[in-house]
Amino acid sequence: MTTEVRSLREFKMPDVGEGLTEAEILSWYVKPGDTVTDGQVVCEVETAKAAVELPIPFNGVVEQLFFPAGATVDVGTVIISVAVAGEAGAAPAAPAAPVAAPAEAEPARREVLVGYGPRTGGTQRRARRTTTTTVVAPAPAVPAPAPVPAPAPAAVAAPVVPEQPVGDRPLAKPPVRKLAKDLGVDLRAVTPTGPDGVVTREDVHAYASAAAAAAVAPVAPEASAAEPVEAPVAAPVAVPGVTAGDVRVPIKGVRKATAQAMVASAFTAPHVTEFVQVDVTRTMKFVRRLKESGELGRDIRVSPLLLVAKALLTAIKRHPEINAQWDEAAQEIVIRGQVNLGIAAATPRGLIVPNIKDAGGKTLSGLAASLGELIDTARLGKTSPSDMQGGTVTITNVGVFGVDTGTPILNPGEAAILAFGAVRDLPWVHKGKVVPRQVTTLALSFDHRLVDGELGSKVLADVAALLERPKRLITWG
Structure with missing residues (x-):
């Protein structure tokens, strides 16, 4: 029995200007399962110079969209894969390995973050630490299985981000590190959502906002569910760089x-x-x-x-x-x-x-x-x-x-x-x-x-x- 051979073709973010390095995906016009034809516009992207529409250069069925609308993607990164029909053969082709991310589709090209070097092999997410920076007045001390660092004195205007060992540094681009430093956020306490466990600007803002909300909420010492403990209301402490009503607009x-x-x-x-x-x-x-x-x-x-x-x-x-x-x-x-x-x-x-x-x-x-x-x-x-x-x-x-x-x-x-x-x-x-x-x-x-x-x-x-x-x-x- 003959079967139709289908292969995956990948479409990469092109350089639609002169020497541009990245573009933001504004909207997708297709979804997985849609049939596309050569020259059909599949998405709109915004570069540092203009918003442009990108046509797909081949026929097929959309297999996967690698990035959602709103994501900023480096030029040369795969953004969509399309299943393309080939000639009929006597035997089915071996199933294609699932494509999880642009980096797996092109293992030779890995994003290099400043301060790291090319990374090879599989990616393992570092175990997340549970220690967080306290930004409110301390509650009464209770016994704990491990010693807890003493809170900063009230007179200190901003918490100090501790030095991080090079081998344990969270993955983040330099602008994100500066943002975290300005907001007084320890990157090791932030849950990364970016590709390969990279901390993004949105992760830092989310953590800072959560810290600001915690700063004005009452804090209780640890207790079992059967023995609730009433905690004194802690005096709110200002979080550097974060105030109520602030709206931050990414510069891109x-x-x-x-x-x-x-x-x-x-x-x-x-x-x-x-x-x-x-x-x-x-x-x-x-x-x-x-x-x-x-x-x-x-x-x-x-x-x-x-x-x-x-x-x-x-x-x-x-x-x-x-x-x-x-x-x-x-x-x-x-x-x-x-x-x-x-x-x-x-x-x-x-x-x-x-x-x-x-x-x-x-x-x-x-x-x-x-x-x-x-x-x-x-x-x-x-x-x-x-x-x-x-x-x-x-x-x-x-x-x-x-x-x-x-x-x-x-x-x-x-x-x-x-x-x-x-x-x-x-x-x-x-x-x-x-x-x-x-x-x-x-x-x-x-x-x-x-x-x-x-x-x-x-x-x-x-x-x-x-x-x-x-x-x-x-x-x-």
Whole structure:
């Protein structure tokens, strides 16, 4: 009798960006037993750059999902296995060994935690200690079969995490160890839930929360069920780093990448910011005219941001030296051949800066279409990593939040960023009279290593002049 031969194929977390090391699984679109086809999207993941959907590269039946939604997975780790049908044979194939974890599917690749070395062979979970750190006032002493360490004096602000022998160190990554130290948690007392017995951030938070709850509860000495003992109510003792009502949000994905990029930019490029107030009454009238006439095309979104973008691109055409990059390795200033205009967008997952490729070569209608598509894609969380690579200059529209202006931090690798503030009705001297006009404040931050004050001032002044009299967009462009 012939039977169908089925083999397991494994799909690993790919590097969907450039040099990314991990991604978080946002949601699964399949479950074990589902039939999948080549190219079918099976899950959505979030990297440090964007949220993307992953298609499966073969046909078959889902055998196992190795990680739940919400898990952060290293690039190259198996996330799903699929049973693939093969050719018919005279005898059934030997049953496949069950796959318990990505590491067993690829024994040659083992996760290496800092401070350990490659681990080989099977994994044994260390026997958990029963000693815990007391964080409340001590109850009356009772006889015990083993001596108990004396509690810390009340004057000590935080319990001290004891030194741990190297051979008995719980498995945890360095950020988790730091978190435990900050919270005063002994990792040896924490029950690990991560793969191979690794203590996770969630384990530490759970232990700290339990300790905080115990700190305000009455404590009784040990007694048998037949002889209950009433215990005095212990005075609550504050647990360092944990207070009632605290909400902790893990720093990962887009927010983590943004934080790292902003710190790197702030401490690498010497920032200079200049400001100018602009009468944009004519620009606002021009925007209304374009909306009403539809001359840029049907379904094209027209906003003041569109004219700010066009004004900046026109100013860059007049002063191309500001569209540049500092090459530290070569000790050169690279003046970019095209303008990839980044637009800072606030999304539920954090701030991202997708860019319009070769924005300087687009007409006003083409720029409007690209800008609308970029904003819609960002709001849906579908911005691809390629859309956020290669930016040369950025606009951040803080005016939508009712903010007048700010001192924006450069996007890494770029020489300038323009902040567009709120448009307000203000008293303004116009044709010799004080009248109400629509006024905004622009702020231009630039890298002073390659943009001096003169160049930065000229660019900002040109943008202001173009917005004050938008007809110059036609003559200057």
